[in-house]
Amino acid sequence: MRYHQCILFTVLAFSGILSASQTPKGVPFGTTEQQSLEKSVFLIRSVKQDFDYVTPWKQKAMMQSIGSGFLIGRQKVLTNAHNVSNCKYIELKKENIAKRYPARVAFIGHDCDLAILTIDEESFFEGTVPLELAEIPSVNSTVSTYGFPVGGNRISVTEGVVSRIETDTYVHSGADGHLVIQTDAAINPGNSGGPVMQNGKVVGVAFQGLLMTEGIGYMIPTTVIRHFLVDIEDGKYDGFGSLGVLLYPGLHSASYKDYLKVPANEDGIIVVATIMHSSVESILQPNDVVTRIDNYNVDNDGMVRIYGLRLHMSEVIETKHIGQASELTFYRSGKLMKETATVALNRPIFEQARQYDRPPRYVCFAGLTFVPATRNFLETWGRDWQTEIPHYLRYLFIHSMQLNIERQRKEYIVLAEIMPDEVNSYAGDFRSQPVESINGITIWGLDDVYKAFKQAVGDFYTIKFLGNNQVLPIDAKKARLRHRLILDKYHIPAEARLEGTL
């Protein structure tokens, strides 16, 4: 999964309450559209509390957030996931009515930055009008955004055109890419979650902007929204999947094309590698050339013609749900082949996407705190985490797909923190290092750490680390004796959290 290094995105959630609001323009007060929107677009206030990924029994300070949302379908308010992630409390307010309505998250998709809220108090829905979804708007057509940028009490309208439609990273998770629509209609903090309208219908949900630019805002297109809404119909959000294949646009080189024996009239994209455990792992090999996906022809950049636009072939997979199939047509050493692949989540061993809403898992034994290696953990190094994190963690984060050849590995585990005590006084050198084994038992996941410390051992727990020749021996008897005392001293409520609970 790639992450952007050169462009900074901002997530448009605004903390604190400001009185300034955008000057409304365009739609005069009292018109039909204005009236229906006050019945459809709402101000959303939430209180959030992020998790601590280094001392994971704690939580960070609370923050306030303001965003927008709108009614979609029956008794469902659609907004951005980032407005309500890690939230403790949500409150909705209509434009001209003072009353506040507590709400809760019914479904949330962090990989596409969308969430559905429900309001328990039925009276909220009296007089409200759900908005309809349209198709993808054309480039250069006019759109209007509605929402509560920078808070305020009135719905603000800004107008602009559709500037561009392409695949890009969704900042909320940081590692998932989907279709985005770029517009120059002003999208500011507080706008996120609000509808972007064209001819009375929704063409997108405003959700992110671009730092240090003007006139660039982004919305989530209705294709992504529809995917989300269909997904949650069965009562559970499964997420956007992928094929699990690494591709390279190498056919631009006539020599490469000839070397791979691809017929002259065919275009396609070259397979470089497949992700372990994906369905394509047994179907595709390096140097296969994919020429068609379902009924779409793939060009030398890996693009297909879909929705009247030229988009990356992953867009075809975006139309499918987890478990659905896709037919791949490809050449291997000049031979034409067709195989069916299944769409799955295919997450990398070292999770590249930010996690929300799940308290972090951990094991704390004798003051040694072990957590799974995730992006959330790496981001505790601050803004420059990408260059500041220890080498081996960086190596694993970027290359876990190439470095891990063990099929039973679920994740990497890191010694995140040491709660000081005489039994772990010399463990400081090993902080932030990934664990290889404990007492010779290879650690494939957090559960293995828990089991290793529960086992009866000789004199020592010996912990070995990846990328490090030294061994950390912990006096076993002393550790077991002091374990409870350490938990009490640092007010650690539980020695482990193995399953995330909501």
Add this chain to the structure above:
Amino acid sequence: MKNHARSQKSEVRGQKSESVLYHLSSVVCFLSSVLFAAMTLYPQLTFAEDRQTDLTEAMKQSIVYLETSFYGYEQSQPWRHKNLSENWACACAVGEYELLTTAWNVANLAFVKALRYGQNEFISAKIKVIDYECNLCLIELDPNALSEPLKPLIFSEDYQKGAEVDFYWLSSDNHLYNGRGYLDRATVQKTNTSYEKRLHYIVANTSHHTGAGQVYCVGSPSNAGSRSKPAVGGPIGIACWANENKEAGLIPAETINRFLAAVSDNKSGFIEDEASLSLSKLEAGSPSLEFPGRASIPASTTLNVRLTKYEGFGSVGCTTSELLDPAMRSFLKMPTTLKNGAYVTDVYNLGTASGVLKKADVILAIDAKPLNSYGQFMHPKYEWLDFNYLITSKPVGQTVLFELWRDGKKIHLGAEVKSFKASEMLVPYHEYDQQPEYIITGGFILQKLTREYLARWGDDWTGKVTPHLYHYYRDFAFKPTSVRNNIVILSYVLPAEINLGYSDLRQIVVKKFNGMTIRNIADILTAQKLNPESSYDVIEFEMDNPVVVIPREQLPAADMFISKRYGIHKLLNIN
């Protein structure tokens, strides 16, 4: 008009050491002085002139000013030189026509000329011997250009901790200046041109910032005594770094003397027994200043440089860590009475320890000198020193004795002191005075990975470079094998029609060329001749990367085009 107070050597020099210290491009001589004159008996002074009250005068014939120009290579464009840059440095006389300075001062040197006190014209000079490992360089002057020979300095291995030291430097306009400091301590550390740790003296509280070529002298002129209480001492070292805390680091006399002894026939100044402070006698009849235990300053000495195989001094060949954790000692089954020793964390394929020590060994003593749990031993003169000193101060070929704790028992092992050149490393530490090795084929720049290549990412390059490249440097630099002694990378691609579609590839490691596993950059030349029936050169890379396919038929024309378009007159360089 050049100003003596010009600042540190410019950034263009390139190499920045991993420490926060400045790099000195100057040579500094430290003279140690004895302040406790009452304790010793001194014979009559027999100077040619009475110079007790003015050390500056004494130094005038020994300190030289150097003007240097550099012409290194661009790592990212290894076919071209960096822009010419100039700097200045200091050197001191160790023979009538020979100068000593730091190797750092002359790394990637294009040209050097010298200026001595009292002579206006520059004297042409050339490098005779460079040892980057101990950071010393011997420069030879053209005797015909000197009106009279220089007055060589003899370095004294007398170590007076706490002694006042003076420093001097010759400016470009022929003035000798001086400053002051205190000899604070001895330490074992890396010098900026090498990966081994060697003995250095640290001078604290320097009165001026030690710049390029500032000469440190021990004893201030104001402390000069009378005829019966001489206050002059001898040079104790030359400076190689300075920092913002008013400290300066010196290459000590013993390293200098060993270096000079190793490169010349002249034994004067060479101390054979490290416990003794006396020097070998000079030729009879030459006037000299002699004190028991002091360095002699002869009136003249000729240094006969012997350029036979200079092997240098030992390399350690392993890394160690502290062994403070009692649980770790217990885990290693060491008895509780055994409280000393350092833990071997890694053993290299190069250096003294390779093939001798093993990971998880505990080094208890070296040459019967016990190591504490920090890996230090007690030196009679310098007190606690890092054990690396015991190996890096020995010439190659001597023996070193290890007392180890291995697999639950004590063993004794002897090892031959070995060293290695930076070029033998899997990822060479430096390639001074050489053009980087590279091959450009079809616009693909294949280059040998070196630390200098990685360092071009700036100060915090360790966090910025591609982690796969960095991991070779960090974990395998000292582990070349018969199946791999270089890391060859595709640095980047010079776009041309022949490489259409590949132009965004960069910093990936070459695995195979035409099916042949690449062990070093020279292998590429062999690999290019393989598979003569195939129309392509095929390059495979490590990690998940596409395959590069180059049409052989188009290569000659494409290479000519690229050479012309990008101004590359030399498409390959293999040393």
